[in-house]
Amino acid sequence: MLRELVERAANGDQEAFASLVQASSGRLYAVAYRILRDPYLAEDALQQTLITIWSELPRLRDPDRFEAWSYRVIVRASTAEAKRGKRAATTLRLLPDDADEARGPDEFGAVADRDRLDRGFKKLNADQRAVLVLHHYVGLTPVDMAEVLGIPVGTVGSRLHYATKALRAAIEADERATSTEERSA
Amino acid sequence: MTGSNDLDRMLASYLDEGPRRAPERTMDAAVAFAAAHPRRRDPLLFLKPDVMARRGSLFGPQLVWAALLIVLTLGVVAAIAIGTRPSQEPVVPPPSALTPPSPSPSIAPRPTEFAIELFDPSNEIRTPITIQDASGTLVNAEPGEPQDAEPVDQIAATTDPADPTRLELVWTFCGAGSDQTLTIDESGLVWRLARVFPCDTLGGADLRMTLTFSEPVDATTLDIELVDVPQ
Numbered sequence: 001m002l003r004e005l006v007e008r009a010a011n012g013d014q015e016a017f018a019s020l021v022q023a024s025s026g027r028l029y030a031v032a033y034r035i036l037r038d039p040y041l042a043e044d045a046l047q048q049t050l051i052t053i054w055s056e057l058p059r060l061r062d063p064d065r066f067e068a069w070s071y072r073v074i075v076r077a078s079t080a081e082a083k084r085g086k087r088a089a090t091t092l093r094l095l096p097d098d099a100d101e102a103r104g105p106d107e108f109g110a111v112a113d114r115d116r117l118d119r120g121f122k123k124l125n126a127d128q129r130a131v132l133v134l135h136h137y138v139g140l141t142p143v144d145m146a147e148v149l150g151i152p153v154g155t156v157g158s159r160l161h162y163a164t165k166a167l168r169a170a171i172e173a174d175e176r177a178t179s180t181e182e183r184s185a
Numbered sequence: 186m187t188g189s190n191d192l193d194r195m196l197a198s199y200l201d202e203g204p205r206r207a208p209e210r211t212m213d214a215a216v217a218f219a220a221a222h223p224r225r226r227d228p229l230l231f232l233k234p235d236v237m238a239r240r241g242s243l244f245g246p247q248l249v250w251a252a253l254l255i256v257l258t259l260g261v262v263a264a265i266a267i268g269t270r271p272s273q274e275p276v277v278p279p280p281s282a283l284t285p286p287s288p289s290p291s292i293a294p295r296p297t298e299f300a301i302e303l304f305d306p307s308n309e310i311r312t313p314i315t316i317q318d319a320s321g322t323l324v325n326a327e328p329g330e331p332q333d334a335e336p337v338d339q340i341a342a343t344t345d346p347a348d349p350t351r352l353e354l355v356w357t358f359c360g361a362g363s364d365q366t367l368t369i370d371e372s373g374l375v376w377r378l379a380r381v382f383p384c385d386t387l388g389g390a391d392l393r394m395t396l397t398f399s400e401p402v403d404a405t406t407l408d409i410e411l412v413d414v415p416q
Contacts, residue, residue: 014223018219025207026205027205029205030204030205033204043207047211050212054215056236060236062235068237114198117195118199136200137197147237152411152413154356154359154413155337157358157359158336158337158357158358168192
């Protein structure tokens with residue numbers, strides 16, 4: 001079904017392209033959002049990706065590789081958006097006052113950990129975020145990631161290792177900063 | 186939140202948050218763009234590379250066509266040159282030109298072989314490396330320490346600015362088990378690092394070793410390749 005849509009869209013069939021857009025945009029936007037952590041930047045990346053798909057689709061020799069190729073295009077568009085840094089990607093999370101009281105200590109700790117992870121993830125560069133998203137969210141294997149990113153499998157492994165290490169370091173630095181603030185308060 | 190599994194689990198849960206549906210306006214804009222820019226058949230499409238072509242693939246259609254064009258051009262040039270050459274008497278070389286060359290006094294390089302072991306403490310993995318140097322200029326090989334540096338793209342070499350006879354070789358991690366072999370050809374310029382692939386473990390610090398030669402080596406002149414040998 002998807003293969004047929006890809007073949008027809010590659011031949012210039014606009015209805016097929018519209019169906020392809022409907023079928024693929026959700027997963028592509030989800031990836032862009034998770035790399036960029038900003039809905040506006042993710043929207044720009046998706047728009048650029050869909051235009052690239054329309055323009056370059058005839059050069060995709062094997063229609064069965066459409067999904068991998070579309071991930072490649074969205075990752076490249078997302079990293080380009082991140083590097084342009086058009087908008088400040090700041091997100092405020094406001095918890096209602098009574099929320100803290102309603103939470104048990106474990107739940108509160110989980111929220112603190114999640115926020116620390118959020119801050120650490122945003123400190124990574126776009127290439128590092130992309131490998132983590134493709135692996136932990138999309139669920140691609142290193143071999144599939146190598147195809148999507150157009151790099152050797154060994155390089156994928158290396159990037160995953162360094163991205164995870166950088167994330168862990170960012171979280172630990174955040175933990176240290178928080179405990180110093182708490183002591184001085 | 187320090188354990189590796191904890192971090193993986195939290196990261197998966199964190200990344201699971203967020204939208205999964207694309208904004209309608211973006212999809213509508215893309216469809217409108219396609220309608221405003223109908224695609225015409227590209228007569229030169231066969232010359233353009235596949236968008237999913239592997240990096241470094243040598244036999245893309247555009248390269249085949251370019252090679253054919255070069256061969257055809259050379260054929261035409263050769264035919265013209267032969268057709269316009271004036272007829273000549275065969276040239277007999279003077280007797281001195283027929284004298285066989287005297288044997289060269291140069292000494293053939295003596296191949297050397299080194300065997301070392303690299304250790305990745307984060308995975309507790311040992312990687313044995315054999316270095317076969319046909320140029321005979323390698324005098325020492327030492328394992329390097331894993332570092333928090335920018336990851337390399339497959340393999341890279343850097344000459345030590347303080348001592349140009351020393352060179353650091355860095356390449357991507359490939360898990361445990363298989364031996365890796367670095368071969369250096371007689372010219373000392375062509376290096377191939379072969380390893381069995383795919384590896385059983387992924388995700389480790391880049392591997393490093395330092396090689397010392399009997400003469401300065403300029404890393405930028407080397408032809409270095411990491412060759413993944415299928416199992």
